[in-house]
Amino acid sequence: MPLPEPTITRLPLYLRCLDRLHESGEVAVDSQTLAQMAGVGAHNLRKDLAYLGNLGTRGSGYDIVHLRETISSILGADRTWNVAICGVGNLGTAFAKYLSSTQDRFMLTNLFDVDPQKLDTTVAGIRVLHNDQMGARLIEGGPHLGIISTPPESALDVARLLASYGVRSMLNFAPVHIDLGPANLVRNVDVGLHLLMLSYHEML
Amino acid sequence: MPLPEPTITRLPLYLRCLDRLHESGEVAVDSQTLAQMAGVGAHNLRKDLAYLGNLGTRGSGYDIVHLRETISSILGADRTWNVAICGVGNLGTAFAKYLSSTQDRFMLTNLFDVDPQKLDTTVAGIRVLHNDQMGARLIEGGPHLGIISTPPESALDVARLLASYGVRSMLNFAPVHIDLGPANLVRNVDVGLHLLMLSYHEML
DNA sequence: GGCTGTGAAGAACTTCACAGCG
DNA sequence: CGCTGTGAAGTTCTTCACAGCC
Numbered sequence: 001m002p003l004p005e006p007t008i009t010r011l012p013l014y015l016r017c018l019d020r021l022h023e024s025g026e027v028a029v030d031s032q033t034l035a036q037m038a039g040v041g042a043h044n045l046r047k048d049l050a051y052l053g054n055l056g057t058r059g060s061g062y063d064i065v066h067l068r069e070t071i072s073s074i075l076g077a078d079r080t081w082n083v084a085i086c087g088v089g090n091l092g093t094a095f096a097k098y099l100s101s102t103q104d105r106f107m108l109t110n111l112f113d114v115d116p117q118k119l120d121t122t123v124a125g126i127r128v129l130h131n132d133q134m135g136a137r138l139i140e141g142g143p144h145l146g147i148i149s150t151p152p153e154s155a156l157d158v159a160r161l162l163a164s165y166g167v168r169s170m171l172n173f174a175p176v177h178i179d180l181g182p183a184n185l186v187r188n189v190d191v192g193l194h195l196l197m198l199s200y201h202e203m204l
Numbered sequence: 205m206p207l208p209e210p211t212i213t214r215l216p217l218y219l220r221c222l223d224r225l226h227e228s229g230e231v232a233v234d235s236q237t238l239a240q241m242a243g244v245g246a247h248n249l250r251k252d253l254a255y256l257g258n259l260g261t262r263g264s265g266y267d268i269v270h271l272r273e274t275i276s277s278i279l280g281a282d283r284t285w286n287v288a289i290c291g292v293g294n295l296g297t298a299f300a301k302y303l304s305s306t307q308d309r310f311m312l313t314n315l316f317d318v319d320p321q322k323l324d325t326t327v328a329g330i331r332v333l334h335n336d337q338m339g340a341r342l343i344e345g346g347p348h349l350g351i352i353s354t355p356p357e358s359a360l361d362v363a364r365l366l367a368s369y370g371v372r373s374m375l376n377f378a379p380v381h382i383d384l385g386p387a388n389l390v391r392n393v394d395v396g397l398h399l400l401m402l403s404y405h406e407m408l
Numbered sequence: 409g410g411c412t413g414t415g416a417a418g419a420a421c422t423t424c425a426c427a428g429c430g
Numbered sequence: 431c432g433c434t435g436t437g438a439a440g441t442t443c444t445t446c447a448c449a450g451c452c
Contacts, residue, residue, distance in 0.1 A: 012400035076403035094294035196216035199280035
């Protein structure tokens with residue numbers, strides 16, 4: 001039985017809250033507290049967690065370590081994922097640096113670009129290679145997640161290139177909608193669209 | 205009658221497709237074509253557009269210019285919105301540069317940071333000022349949208365600061381969930397959370 | 409004839425109320 | 431007695447089928 005999509009979007013939220021609770025030495029939480037931290041309803045939270053199995057103890061709440069492990073394992077956050085970034089402009093560089101702060105959940109392994117000025121420079125400890133070298137690097141390096149931070153014109157080509165080398169899941173930040181069909185998962189995170197939604201809400 | 209939230213998230217998508225069609229000289233589209241471009245179902249699209257009024261002509265489809273104007277006006281995309289960016293690292297710089305490509309829909313007016321190395325430098329034609337000067341600049345400059353691209357530690361403080369100077373809508377890219385209550389709209393766009401969702405889907 | 413607009417059916421998610429267990 | 435787990439009710443969004451208009 002697959003998890004409802006909205007539940008999946010909330011699990012990372014819960015995980016982050018549990019991380020914080022764990023760091024501050026807590027050992028258990030009740031649904032009300034955790035729900036408030038995550039900004040969702042307590043009913044909703046309990047339903048979400050119930051999908052994952054019987055994780056709580058009635059009367060006292062949820063064991064933080066156990067819950068954290070369970071959610072981590074479901075999300076795949078207990079492994080290290082290789083990440084390849086295409087497009088090493090300001091955006092790509094920002095993500096490259098961010099990845100080193102994700103405590104071994106995500107490891108930057110490859111940076112690609114086509115700009116001769118950037119090739120062979122080192123960003124966040126990784127050498128920038130030309131797109132041409134993608135095949136060799138990605139296939140031997142095992143499964144990767146992809147991040148696309150190229151200009152909009154080349155985003156779709158890059159996405160197809162990544163897919164052709166076995167990258168099934170990617171994040172696209174270029175202001176173009178990319179859809180590679182059901183075999184590949186592309187999450188489009190378009191700042192322009194976000195801004196338009198802000199402006200709508202700003203108009204009452 | 206307010207629009208359903210899912211519809212609102214799709215309108216910017218439609219608008220972008222209409223922009224493209226308009227540029228390539230088309231004058232009308234039918235729901236099927238437009239739906240495919242936007243990656244949604246044709247039924248869904250027609251329902252969305254029906255919320256906005258009777259915009260199509262039966263038998264031939266939708267007039268592109270008219271539809272574009274209508275959606276633009278609803279989203280507020282026919283005005284120019286002032287944007288203030290807090291945190292001028294790689295991420296902030298990338299957004300600053302991006303804004304100049306949004307053809308007058310969004311105008312970068314203010315850059316704020318606290319790093320002495322960045323203060324008084326110029327990025328995308330705008331001088332970087334200290335957070336202390338926010339009040340004066342934002343209040344006299346009129347309504348603004350805010351973008352938060354600071355490190356996570358300072359993101360919440362910055363958000364509150366922005367809100368205190370009348371910025372009601374913001375985009376937060378720091379990996380911290382920010383919620384300022386119902387009076388302010390904060391959209392949290394957290395790359396870390398997106399990556400976790402990718403890894404979930406990658407695990408089948 | 410072709411394509412939109414729409415009420416009705418259906419699916420998905422959220423909220424509720426309380427049973428069930430520690 | 432407290433808090434979770436869950437079937438049922440309620441709500442919201444999507445899909446459908448076709449009437450309505452060009």
